[in-house]
Amino acid sequence: MISKSATLLYAAKKEGIIKSNAHFWREYSSAEKLKNISLDLGKYAREIQNSGINLICSLDKDFPPLPLPCRKSDKPFLLAYRGDISLLNDRARNFAVVGSLTPTEKILHREKATVAELTEHGYHIVSGLATGCDTAAHVQCLACGGKTIAVLPSTLSNIYPKENTRLAERIVENGGLVLTEYVTETVMRYDRI
Numbered sequence: 001m002i003s004k005s006a007t008l009l010y011a012a013k014k015e016g017i018i019k020s021n022a023h024f025w026r027e028y029s030s031a032e033k034l035k036n037i038s039l040d041l042g043k044y045a046r047e048i049q050n051s052g053i054n055l056i057c058s059l060d061k062d063f064p065p066l067p068l069p070c071r072k073s074d075k076p077f078l079l080a081y082r083g084d085i086s087l088l089n090d091r092a093r094n095f096a097v098v099g100s101l102t103p104t105e106k107i108l109h110r111e112k113a114t115v116a117e118l119t120e121h122g123y124h125i126v127s128g129l130a131t132g133c134d135t136a137a138h139v140q141c142l143a144c145g146g147k148t149i150a151v152l153p154s155t156l157s158n159i160y161p162k163e164n165t166r167l168a169e170r171i172v173e174n175g176g177l178v179l180t181e182y183v184t185e186t187v188m189r190y191d192r193i
Helices: 004-014 021-027 041-051 105-120 133-143 162-173
Strands: 054-057 078-083 094-096 124-127 148-151 177-180
Touching (some): 004 054, 004 078, 105 124, 124 133, 133 148, 133 162, 148 162
């Protein structure tokens, strides 16, 4: 169930009322401040439901903890996701794997062995779904029966890179998580400038 606050923030972002993470944290970071936004939430609730995505916002009690060194102005306030959002709650079990877009066979061999060992010890692999090392990490984790988390540089409706769309589906099907702070496609709204 998507909260009223998450639906409102989605609508405000889509309408260009909230322009950036910094703008949200400065102007709308509490339930009290959100009372000043008046939008037809029914329309947006149907849109979210039809899209098949889930939303969670910083005002929801289950919003995942974010890295401590993250500047407040950079912190996302709204996340779109598919899969098990609770995987983000135990940061001690999440292991980030990043690397080259064009790794050598030697690097891929070493990475697969490392991911297999981490997965055997109950770690969840977190990566970006990019080609190369990110893809190899997700695929190896799934092959070992583990859960993996893909953090996207795009919306859920426009997976990037396109060739990893099926991989994103497999991650969710196997109990993992695919998430992004890019909730809506960026559209320039000239009427709001």
